[in-house]
Each structure stands twice: as structure tokens, then as C-alpha cells.
Amino acid sequence: MAWPGDRPARPRRPSDxxxxxxxxxxxxxxxxxxxxxxxxxxxxATVFGLVRRVLRDPAQSQEVTQExxxxxxxxxxxxxxxxxTAMGWITMxxxxxxxxxxxxxxxxxxxxxxxxADGPDYDVVAEEVESHLDAERVRRCLDSLTELQRESVTxxxxxxxxxxEVASLLGxxxxxxxxxxxxxxxxxxxxxxxx
Amino acid sequence: MNRPWRxxxxxxxxxxxxxxxxxxxxxxxxxxxTGCEACRQETDGLREAAGRLAAATAVAxxxxxxxxxxxxxxxxxxxxxxxxxxxxxxxxxxITMMLPPRLAVAVAGFAMLLALxxxxxxxxxxxxxxxxxxxxxxxxxxxxxxxxxxxxAHASDGATATVxxxxxxxxxxLTTAALPALPEGRAxxxxxxGAGWAHPAGLLPAPHNGMTAPIVVPALGAGDxxxxxxxPSSGSAHPTGPPVIMLNLPA
Ligand SMILES: [Zn+2]
Numbered sequence: 487m488a489w490p491g492d493r494p495a496r497p498r499r500p501s502d503x504x505x506x507x508x509x510x511x512x513x514x515x516x517x518x519x520x521x522x523x524x525x526x527x528x529x530x531a532t533v534f535g536l537v538r539r540v541l542r543d544p545a546q547s548q549e550v551t552q553e554x555x556x557x558x559x560x561x562x563x564x565x566x567x568x569x570x571t572a573m574g575w576i577t578m579x580x581x582x583x584x585x586x587x588x589x590x591x592x593x594x595x596x597x598x599x600x601x602x603a604d605g606p607d608y609d610v611v612a613e614e615v616e617s618h619l620d621a622e623r624v625r626r627c628l629d630s631l632t633e634l635q636r637e638s639v640t641x642x643x644x645x646x647x648x649x650x651e652v653a654s655l656l657g658x659x660x661x662x663x664x665x666x667x668x669x670x671x672x673x674x675x676x677x678x679x680x681x
Numbered sequence: 682m683n684r685p686w687r688x689x690x691x692x693x694x695x696x697x698x699x700x701x702x703x704x705x706x707x708x709x710x711x712x713x714x715t716g717c718e719a720c721r722q723e724t725d726g727l728r729e730a731a732g733r734l735a736a737a738t739a740v741a742x743x744x745x746x747x748x749x750x751x752x753x754x755x756x757x758x759x760x761x762x763x764x765x766x767x768x769x770x771x772x773x774x775x776i777t778m779m780l781p782p783r784l785a786v787a788v789a790g791f792a793m794l795l796a797l798x799x800x801x802x803x804x805x806x807x808x809x810x811x812x813x814x815x816x817x818x819x820x821x822x823x824x825x826x827x828x829x830x831x832x833x834a835h836a837s838d839g840a841t842a843t844v845x846x847x848x849x850x851x852x853x854x855l856t857t858a859a860l861p862a863l864p865e866g867r868a869x870x871x872x873x874x875g876a877g878w879a880h881p882a883g884l885l886p887a888p889h890n891g892m893t894a895p896i897v898v899p900a901l902g903a904g905d906x907x908x909x910x911x912x913p914s915s916g917s918a919h920p921t922g923p924p925v926i927m928l929n930l931p932a
Binding site: 515517522526527530531532534535536538551552556557559560561562564566569570571573574577580581586618620621623624628639640643644647648649650652661663665666667668669670671674675 | 693694725729732734740749851876877878
């Protein structure tokens with residue numbers, strides 16, 4: 487595989503032919519820049535899309551995506567294939583960064599305005615879903631949750647709210663939201679696993 | 682574990698997997714995770730399910746970002762691989778001290794940093810700080826970094842952990858004072874901790890005059906935490922007890 491740019495041609499490395507993301511991460515952990523470029527190509531849309539979904543601001547989303555990718559580069563050796571899939575680990579890095587950013591910025595605004603103008607925006611999520619098979623599955627599985635499960639899960643994941651905030655947004659008890667998040671994810675996991 | 686919890690911590694697995702815990706809740710749940718294999722496995726599985734939600738929002742970033750990211754990576758030093766990955770063995774709870782992490786951040790002048798280092802140094806290590814070896818060089822690099830920041834975590838019994846950290850170097854230097862003495866065969870182990878993981882960062886040397894010589898902890902990321910636990914003096918691959926001191930690094 488040849489990358490555009492000023493890098494001189496050099497012999498193919500093992501990472502050039504590797505398609506498994508977890509194996510690529512092992513090369514990234516050893517400082518293989520080509521493997522990192524491949525990982526970027528494979529995951530940047532997922533990372534950027536998620537970050538943008540949480541932050542909404544495109545410029546900041548680019549900034550945070552860059553931070554996530556550099557986290558990935560720097561800490562690839564911490565990826566433990568026994569505990570997560572490579573994509574699961576990468577989305578975790580992305581989600582944490584995005585949530586940290588949105589919480590530090592929106593804390594003040596949320597305190598002032600109470601319920602945010604954007605509210606539960608599952609419909610927007612549905613609209614953004616591409617025809618991609620994975621996306622279709624996710625949407626179908628989200629549809630299989632109860633409304634309260636779905637709202638609890640999507641407000642937390644796509645909008646970065648804490649479970650306490652979700653409880654006050656939805657006007658239900660904190661304990662209920664906690665339980666719905668867990669039940670919802672279990673149902674989501676089972677549904678995605680079946681397909 | 683027999684601790685009386687305000688509410689059942691196991692029910693927080695879903696919220697944790699969604700990153701929906703506020704910081705205080707998150708810290709206490711992660712503490713719980715270090716001792717509860719059932720919750721660890723459940724959160725791993727739920728986090729995986731949550732991560733799949735990202736498939737529904739994928740959007741390609743602007744093409745220019747790629748070159749910027751690759752160029753930045755080329756000049757960014759990587760973390761060293763973690764020393765061990767064996768599964769943590771179930772609990773060994775000899776330490777019951779549970780201390781509220783308290784963070785005092787001060788931008789320290791060079792003189793202060795030096796005082797800190799020299800204060801905790803033995804003659805031998807001070808000699809090494811004369812830049813004779815790699816470790817001395819690392820310590821000097823952190824202490825003299827333009828962005829060096831000093832933080833101190835206090836335990837209620839007067840023990841302190843003092844850290845000088847350089848973000849630019851992704852490295853910190855850690856010293857401690859007045860930690861309780863340990864029985865034969867036990868030592869304080871240092872951990873770099875994050876969401877559901879903890880990597881060993883070395884054992885504290887035996888104290889002199891109540892203070893331990895500085896140790897270097899490299900490969901830090903924004904938002905990592907530094908924790909100290911009591912372990913067998915040969916060291917553990919994963920923490921086996923609650924942290925004696927925890928220190929949040931600034932993001
Ligand atoms: Zn548990």
C-alpha cells in the first residue's frame with residue numbers, strides 16, 4: 487500500500503497486509519506509522535462521527551478527533567484484546583474524550599437553562615444513520631428497547647449526559663435511569679449479538 | 682466484598698459503560714471494579730455494546746485532518762508497553778485506609794522543585810541526580826520542564842504523595858512522605874490508572890527519614906490517575922487492594 491506524500495518508497499512491512507484491527511494495533515504499539523495510518527483510515531469516520539454527535543461543533547470535533555487519534559497512537563500498548571475489541575477500545579477513547587469536553591463546556595449552560603433545547607434527539611440519530619449494515623443493525627436494535635431504556639441510553643451516549651442529568655431530563659428517579667441504562671445495554675448487546 | 686455501600690454498586694455498570702457517571706461516582710465505581718471481577722466482566726461487555734452505537738453516527742472527517750494527525754503522531758513519543766497483563770487475583774484486603782483524594786495544584790518554581798527533590802533524596806540518589814544515569818536524566822527533564830506542575834495528595838493520617846509532572850514529557854516524578862510502615866514482605870506499588878485498567882509503574886523504595894526517593898512514571902495520558910496500593914514486595918500485575926492514595930492528573 488502506498489501513501490501519498492513525501493515518504494520514500496520502502497519495502498513492504500507485515501502491517502501492510504494486515505487487515506485485523508487488533509493486530510494492527512499491536513504494530514501501532516511498536517511505533518509502526520504505516521499501521522497507524524491504516525488504523526486511522528479504518529476508524530476515523532467512526533471516531534469523528536461519534537465525537538461530532540456528542541459535541542455538535544465541527545471545529546471542536548476535529549480537535550477532539552485529533553486528540554483521540556493521538557491517544558490511540560500513544561497508548562496502543564494498553565489495548566487488551568482480552569477485554570475489548572479493537573473498535574470497542576477505540577470508541578471508548580473517543581467517547582470519553584468527547585464527553586469530557588462537552589461536560590466541561592456545557593456545565594454552566596446547563597445549569598442556567600435546565601432542560602436543554604436539543605432534548606432527547608433520537609430522531610436526529612435515526613436520520614443520520616447511513617445505509618451501512620452496522621448502522622442499520624444498531625437502529626433496529628435500538629428500536630427493540632423500551633422507550634425509557636432507549637432514551638436513557640441515547641441521552642447518555644450520544645449527548646454525554648450523566649445518569650443523574652438523564653433522570654432529571656426525563657423526570658424519573660435516578661435509580662430507574664441507572665437500571666434502564668443497564669437493562670437497555672444488555673438488550674442491545676443481546677440483540678446485536680444475534681444478528 | 683463486605684463493605685456497606687450506600688446503594689448496590691453493581692447496578693452502576695450500565696451507566697459506567699455509557700460514561701454517564703459524574704467524576705465522584707466514577708472514581709468510586711472504578712475502585713469497586715478493581716475488586717469485583719463480576720462487574721469488570723459485565724462492564725467490559727456493556728461497554729462493547731455501547732461502543733456499537735458509534736456505528737450509527739459515522740461521518741468521514743475532513744481529509745486535511747489525516748495529514749495533521751499523522752504528522753503529529755510522528756513527533757509524539759509513545760507509551761512504554763505495560764509490564765504485565767495477568768488477570769488480577771481476587772482480593773487481598775489488608776489495607777482498610779480509604780482516603781479522599783485531595784489535590785493541591787501549584788505551579789512550582791525551580792527552587793521549589795529542587796527542594797522537593799533534594800528533600801526526599803538520599804545521598805546516593807542525589808549523586809545519581811547529578812545526571813549520571815538515565816533515570817537521573819529523566820528526573821531532571823521533568824523537574825526542569827517549562828510546564829512542570831507540582832501536585833500533592835494528602836492522606837488523613839498525614840501521609841503525602843508529591844508529584845511533579847510535565848505534560849510535555851508525559852512523565853512525572855513521585856515522592857512520598859510519612860506513609861505507614863509495612864510488614865515484612867509488603868511494599869507500596871505505584872499504578873497508572875484509567876477507565877477499568879491499572880498498569881504497574883514500579884515499587885516505592887524503602888523510605889529514609891520517612892521519605893521515599895523519587896521514582897519516575899513515564900507514558901502518562903491526560904486524565905490518568907496515579908494510585909498507591911500495598912502489594913507483596915515482589916510486586917503485583919494488578920492492584921489487589923484499595924488505593925492508599927489516589928491522585929488525579931490534570932486533563
Ligand atoms: Zn461489583
